[in-house]
Amino acid sequence: MKRKIKLFEPSIGKDEENAIKRVLKSKFWASGAGTGKVLEFEKKFKKYVNSKNCIAVNSGTAALNLALSIYDIKNKEVILPSFTFVATANAVIMNGGKPVFVDINPYTLNVDTEKIENSITEKTKVLLPVHFGGLSCDLDKINSLSKKYNLKIIEDAAHAAGTNYKSKKIGSHGNAVCFSFHPIKNLAMPTGGLISINDKNHRKISESLCAKRWCGITNRKKTDYDIKQIGKFDAIHIFDVLEHVNDPISILKKSYSLLKRGGIIVVEVPNDFNPLQKLAQKALKKKEWWITFYSWSKTSGNIQHLNYFNFSSISDLLKRIGFKIIIKEATFPLEIFLLMGQDYIKNPKIGKKIHLERIQFEKNFEKRKEGQLKRKIYQKLAEIGIGRTAIIYAKK
Numbered sequence: 001m002k003r004k005i006k007l008f009e010p011s012i013g014k015d016e017e018n019a020i021k022r023v024l025k026s027k028f029w030a031s032g033a034g035t036g037k038v039l040e041f042e043k044k045f046k047k048y049v050n051s052k053n054c055i056a057v058n059s060g061t062a063a064l065n066l067a068l069s070i071y072d073i074k075n076k077e078v079i080l081p082s083f084t085f086v087a088t089a090n091a092v093i094m095n096g097g098k099p100v101f102v103d104i105n106p107y108t109l110n111v112d113t114e115k116i117e118n119s120i121t122e123k124t125k126v127l128l129p130v131h132f133g134g135l136s137c138d139l140d141k142i143n144s145l146s147k148k149y150n151l152k153i154i155e156d157a158a159h160a161a162g163t164n165y166k167s168k169k170i171g172s173h174g175n176a177v178c179f180s181f182h183p184i185k186n187l188a189m190p191t192g193g194l195i196s197i198n199d200k201n202h203r204k205i206s207e208s209l210c211a212k213r214w215c216g217i218t219n220r221k222k223t224d225y226d227i228k229q230i231g232k233f234d235a236i237h238i239f240d241v242l243e244h245v246n247d248p249i250s251i252l253k254k255s256y257s258l259l260k261r262g263g264i265i266v267v268e269v270p271n272d273f274n275p276l277q278k279l280a281q282k283a284l285k286k287k288e289w290w291i292t293f294y295s296w297s298k299t300s301g302n303i304q305h306l307n308y309f310n311f312s313s314i315s316d317l318l319k320r321i322g323f324k325i326i327i328k329e330a331t332f333p334l335e336i337f338l339l340m341g342q343d344y345i346k347n348p349k350i351g352k353k354i355h356l357e358r359i360q361f362e363k364n365f366e367k368r369k370e371g372q373l374k375r376k377i378y379q380k381l382a383e384i385g386i387g388r389t390a391i392i393y394a395k396k
Helices: 014-026 037-049 060-069 086-094 139-149 202-212 248-258 275-284 311-321 335-339 348-367 371-383
Strands: 053-057 077-081 098-102 124-127 152-156 176-180 193-197 217-221 224-227 233-239 259-270 324-330 389-395
Touching: 037 053, 037 193, 053 060, 053 202, 060 086, 060 152, 060 176, 060 193, 060 202, 077 086, 086 098, 124 139, 139 152, 193 202, 202 217, 233 248, 248 259, 248 311, 259 311, 275 335, 311 324, 311 389, 324 371, 348 371
Parallel strands: 077 098, 077 124, 124 152, 152 176, 233 259
Antiparallel strands: 053 193, 176 193, 217 224, 259 389, 324 389
């Protein structure tokens, strides 16, 4: 009878069981910061591999992603072996780089260092060797190419915790060395990874990585913290903001800088001084109620605006900053109720009634699967500048 060879079989003893029990009882399950175990592990691993610093993360994949983020490889090339786990190449792509594959040595299964130089171009930024199966690459040759062409070395050492290269532990050579502690690895955990750092700017890099591994958070003191680094976004939605801030232009400029190229911004502002609003004002012989603070109850009030927009003004502002307008859309023109004799100004009872009627109007479209028709109606209203709210979709 054939017996299957297990892919992995972690060794678990009383020490491991007790360690897990201590974590469970500590109640610090989401982070090791509460009991200091993560920091303790980082210090021990740093001493073990003799690196300048170590930053623990949640996986080997995360280690690769974060290590590559240090050196800004966007539109640059990263050389890696053709034989590796897909996460190695994915990490390059996730950081905006281009993976360039080099064939392996059939006897070692590591990258063939004699073939690397032919793949180096003026766009090459990083050499990313993989120590396959715990066998170290020819780091002398790789280091020589790094110095010759001024390239960074980020090692994928997912298989190589404990491996030596010429009497020095893997983890002490490259600018950054990425380890995995997946259960299949020789140092096994339920999940885990680590970046060993040897770059001359290791202190600054370590500080950056500590922030990046925790959503950019730094300087945490109880419930307060700072976020100094933030990545680029695919989309930003600004709602109930621009009408209340002193400098809406700076908000939009900051949003532009935070968006990826081709990213989308959605801006929603009250559509004030619109034609229907002005008509209702004249018909009811009222003052411009939308610019006067009034209270609907003793506990709440309508927030007075610092800025007033309509479709034309907010569109012009976005264009001036560099955005391209792609869709304009309105919300239901509540002023219609005023023209029909339902004066909801300063009357919360009528205000609640007309909002329920507006909701029912919109639900009828959804119930009959005519949501697109509703959007077309609101987009047509936007073309003539009518609607209670101006919604603009724009592209960077």
